[in-house]
Structure formats: C-alpha cells, structure tokens
Amino acid sequence: MEAGVERAVQKRQVLFLCVFLGMSLAGAEPLRYFVAEETERGAFLTNLAKDLGLGVGELTARGTRIISDQNMQFLLLNSLTGDLLVNEKLDREELCGPREPCVLPFQLLLEKPFQIFRAELWVRDINDHSPVFVDKEISLKILESATPGAAFLLESAQDSDVGTNSLSNYTISPNAYFHIKVRDSGEGNIHPELVLNQVLDREDIPELSLTLTALDGGSPPRSGTALVRIMVVDINDNAPEFVQSLYKVQAPENSPVGSMVVSVSARDLDTGINGEIAYAFFYATEIILKTFQLNPTSGNLYLKGELDYEAVQTYTLTIQAKDGGGLSGKCTVVVEVTDVNDNQPELLLSSLTSPIAENSPETVVAVFRVRDRDSGNNGKTVCSIQDDLPFLLKPSVESFYILVTEKPLDRERNTDYNITITVTDLGTPRLKTEYNITLLVSDVNDNAPAFTQTSYTLLVRENNSPALHIGRVSATDRDSGTNAQVKRIPRN
Template identity: 40%
Template sequence: FVGDVAKDLGLQMPELGDRVIRILDKGRTQYFALHGKTGHLVTAERIDREQLCRLMEQCVLRCELIVEGEMKVYGIQVEITDINDNAPSFRQSKKELRLSETTVPGSRFPLAEAHDPDLGQNSLQSYELSGGKHFSLAVQTGPGGDQRPELVLAKALDREEAAFHELVLRARDGGDPSRTGTARIRVTVLDANDNAPVFSQAEYTVRVPEDVPVGSILVTVTATDADEGPNGQVEYSFHKISDRESELLHLDSETGEITVKNDLDFEEISSHELEVQAHDGGELSDTAKVFITVTDINDNAPELTVSSAVSEISEDAPSGTVVALVHVHDRDSGANGEVRCSLDGGVPFRLEKSLEDYYRVVTARELDREQ
C-alpha cells in the first residue's frame, strides 16, 4: 500500500461506472498500479532507490492518474526513502604495496575508498585499520565531504626484521545495526626508491559531446618520476571509478591516454569524476582528478502518445469540447528538449496546453456533419 488515491482526490470508485482509471508511469518501468475496487495506489515492482536515484538525496518517482471519459489527469509523486540495505564495499578487496625500507616515518599512501550507495547515516561513516604497529590510518575530508583513507607509516621499516606486513582496512556505515566491508593490504618491504611520480597538474578538465566516436582520446594525463630504471618507470591506473564508468572509459597504463570504449549518453550520465593514480616500480604514487563533462546533442526525437481519445462526437458539440489527451516528451535537455506541437490538415480542432507535457485536442468551432 502506497496511498489512498481515490480518497485523496475525492473519487468515488463505485460511482465511476464504465469510466476507466489508469496509472501511467513516466519511466519505462511500471512501479505502481491502482487497485480498481479500493482506489489504493500499490507497488507493482520492487523499488531499489540506489538503482533509480544515483547520488541524489531526494528520490521521487512520478506517475499520472488518467480518468478516461472525463479527460482528467492527476500528477502523483512518491518519495522513496532509504534503508540500510547495502554494506560498504571496496572496488578491490586486496591491495599490494611495495615500500622501501628507507621510507620516512610519516609518509602517506592513498588507499582505495569504499563505496556505499545508501544515503545519509546509512552510508559510509568511518574507516578502521588493524594489523600492526608500523602503520596507522589517517582520513582526509575532500571538498565534497567524502572521506579519503590514507596509510601512514608510523614506525621505520626494517626488511631484515619483517619483509611483509598484513593489514586490514575496515569501512563501516552508520546504520543500526551497522554494516562493514573490508580490504586486505599486503605491504612488501623493498630497498630505496626516493622519488614518487608527480602529475603535471592536480586536476584535468575536458568537455566532450555525447556523440564522440568510440576510440577517441578524451584527455592524456602525465606524471614524471625523477628516479632511474624501474623506480622511474610510471604506470597509470584508475584509482577511483564506478563500474559503469569503467565500461565507458579506458586508460592506457603506459601513455596515460583516456579513451572512449563505449558510446557516451548525456541522458544517462552527464559528467564523470575520476581519480587516476601514477605509480612507479617501487609503488610510490601520486593521484590526480579528471573531470569529464558530456554535452548534449539532439539525438532523441520527441515521443508523442495519445493517452486518451473519443471515437465519435456529436455535430452539435459546443466549441472547446475535448476529444483527445496527448502526451509529448523529449529525453534531450535545454533547447534540444523543448517541443512545439501543432495540428496539420486544416481540421476544425486546436491544441490546448494541459498538465506539464500534456495537450488537449478540442473543437475549434461548431461542427457540421453535412460539411
């Protein structure tokens, strides 16, 4: 049960007779249905807030209730609230770090962030580190409030004392009860590597149209390392990227070129925020952010649907009589999504704007069957 639509709108279900009431979802999936006898709005499909409203604080599903015969349409908004049904998770459950035994105590190494699609208190709240006295955990707060875990060397390493260190990074959310996710960190102690790679800039920004061809280079990230030999060879990898973005974008580990490997779609994702890591042969690293803005092109035609219509009309019907209800929608944005509607053919009807994207077709003058 979602709501008593009939009661809220003052509809008397038994008195409607042959007049049909329909629920029309704006999306492609019918999430709600109307119980014909009670007038109750009920769920028709399982609703997953994280799937429907990524990164949105307020998740609202919209649908319309259409009363055929009366040519009436009512807008319905249903807010989907969050429950703690997801645990924090790491993109990689295991991480290998190779550190020189000459690494200075206090050195910091960025760790992969956990992701929890839940909202507010149910989302990721804290990190914990366990596994030894040589390392501690520091958590930095990014400009957007995100928590970024860093491994801190608390005590000098000695390869002759211990060649490996096994650590566990735990991410915890704020639900009741809370949920956790873990990642294992294996630190291998090596000999000296004095210099870490350094990116040419901390942030890279690029704007591309959504119809950019597959295989196109969007941006090239560049980092340099002052060391020689294997310790100075830089390799690139994604440090922070979603599963969907990994299907769309490719990073060349040697050149730093980020290319398109699947078609971009502005209507699906209009911007991408990535983090790229450059690491050398000794696993010292630097990170840089990449912002890719996808711009809209007019690649969607307007979709027009006759939501309701009469099959006949009397010639003595007064001017302004409603004969059809039409819905029009264009998935593009801005000027590309603005739709103009008109009637062709010199017929004795005109269009009138109704609720949001709805138009009513009404008689423009008195009709004469003999003409």
C-alpha cells in the same frame, strides 16, 4: 505520510512550457508519498479519494488512472475504494542508482471533467548492500625511509546504498606501525588513508599483512574487508608528479569509441627503474572501466564505450602515476559530456474518444503528453496539427496537450478525419515525430427529409377501380442509419 495538493492560448503551434489556463490543476506542490524499497506487493500507501477530497465512487465515475514517464506499473489504484497500493517490489538502487533522493514522478488523470494532479513516490533506502572492495587484496610498497605521519591512499570500497546506509568508516586490524585516517572527498565519498606510526626497517619486517574493514552507517552496520599487503622497499626519494593536478575536458556525447579524450602527463626526477612511470586508474567504478581506457605508458585516455548525456553528464576519474620503486602521484580528470540533439520527441497518448458526435463543439477528443530526453533547446518542443481541420490543439500542464473540436462537425460532409500531430524540437538539426489519429464522426438527426419535388401533378381517369396505381412521390434524408429511414404519411 506527506501530501500536498496542486490546482493547476489557443494556437496551432505551442511551446513545450506553455500553460493552458482553461484547465484546472491542483496547487504548486505535487502529492508526495513515501515507501521503503523492497516493500511487499499490495502494501497500502494512501486513500486517493480522501487525499483529493472526492467521494469513493467519484474516482470510477471520472475515469481516474495513473500515468508515469517510466511506463512502469509500480502503483495500483483501486478506483472502487480509492486505495493506492504498491504493485511491485521496488529496488531503489536499480531505479535511481546513487541519486538521492529517489523520486518517481507520476500523474493522476481524471477525464470527466479533465483534471491532472502531479504526484511523487519517494523510495526510501534500506541497508540491503554491504560495502565491497573491487580488489580483495591491495598491494602497497612503502619505502623504509618513510617518516612517521606519512599517509598512503588505499582503494575505497563501494556501497550501492545511500544516505546513512552508505559508507561511513574504515578500520585496520590492530598493529604497531599503521592506523587508518578517513578522508572526505567533499562529494559525499570517503577514502581510507594508511598513516605510518613509526619508522619501518626492511631488514626486520620486509612485509606486513593487515585487514582493511569498510563499515556502513546502517543499523546494524554491514561491512566488507580487503587484505592490505605492504612490502617495505629500499629508498626511492622522488615520487611522480603530474604536470596538472586537475584536467577538465568536454566530450560530445556522439564522440566515436576509440577517440582520445585527454592525455595526462607526470614526471619523476629519479633515474632507472625508479624513474619509470606507469599510468593506471585509481579507485575506478565499474561504469568508468566500461567507458574509458587508459594507456599505461603514454597516459592517453580513450573512449572505450559510448557516451550518453541523458544518462551521465559528468565523469570524475582519479589517475595514478606509479614509478618502479612504488612511489605514486595522483591527478583528477573531470570529463563533462555535452549534449547533442540525438533524441526525437516522444508523444504519449493518454486517451482518445472515437467516434464523436457531429454536434459536439469544444469536446475533448484526445489527451497526450510530449517529452524530449535532450536538454536545453534540444529538449524544447513545438506541437502542431494541420491547418485545415476543425480542431484546436491546447497546451495543458506538465507538457500535456488536449485536442478539442473547434466547432460542430458535419458528418454529411466528413465521416472521418485523419489528424497528424507533429512534434518538433528546437535543436540543430531539428528532429520531429509524427503521430496519426483517425477520428470517426457519428451521426445525429440534424437533417429533415426532403421531397425530390415541391409539388406533384397526377392525372386520374374517372370511374377507376380502387387501389389503382396513379403515380410515385419520392423523399430523401441526408442522415444515416435509422436517422435516414423515411416514412411517408398521406394527409387529406
């Protein structure tokens, strides 16, 4: 298990990326831990006390806890022993999808004294998914005039696993006419091509049925199959050709559903049915089918679902133009989703100390974190509080902020404070979030009792009886509770 330790001015408004030099943070690299997906709940990961060089009891004494952006309790810290355990089974595909590596960042927060350590949980993939073809039967029309060496793209399988456990090869059932060639797209995806070995004769063999098998790289490998039905057709000597082989367009993430993204166009030199073109998606993933809709006649591409820059920034689509004779051409459409300022900043409160003693200067009142899911200036934030309060807002590390007292408080003047933390992003239009904190001030015995008069003159008749009431003296105390209870002791 790999581990690296990190050790990580004063303004009312501070930018998101400022660094608070007064706090300590351990090092440039985060602590790093590895776990295989589907590991059982309660599995031991590490002993944090040893990793941080702390005694066993220090984690409890310093108020140690785990914070994660995902608000997921995927880890459990036993602060008595220092053991870090897996709190739930992790599904790498659900957590990270196709992204590799699958890294879940979290922070270790020690409150007394305040210290933050960055850490990462790397979830390793296991081979728990088999390759799957969207269509169990693939129909293919091939002209009898096709020459040996001609290649025909087949539908690719999908495998939710990544790395060596993802798709690695394709095979075809033994036959004399075709073999499989595996083509690498250059983006980590492989596609099968059916390559012709010898000339077809429609009069001898009008149709062939072959089994296409997709294999992953796991040990042992998993596989999935699809039936390839090949129909041999009479000659159609011109395949459709797209005007452009690559279409690149940009679409704002707030584009309305139903709006047109791009129009693709292909042409075919043949006439009649052999020149009639129909457009369709080729090897479209589930997310593409949910997001886009293609007009088969015009080639217009429309939005079927909402775009979200924070979820997907780029879509790559392959569109096929097929004529009535079975020949086809393909083009690639790349849709780049552009960000708009549609996410308000978020404030995540980690700790709050209330009430706080009135004689507590430079005391940490609250610890919180700010984040904004937008990008660029839309994701940069400014954080502030009211100007007329005896508090300071200090930036820490990893977008953490600390609210501290600027000077001793006076409970006799203010028994509580209503603090509004305002987080504003730098996008257009600017979005903001306000978070209200009510802080109670507890009393300390900082006021001496005071008489209502500095001297009292009382007249007493002579020969009076004992215990005769001759007057009253009065004293007050500005403190509260037991600190304000006054006891009068006479002196000779």
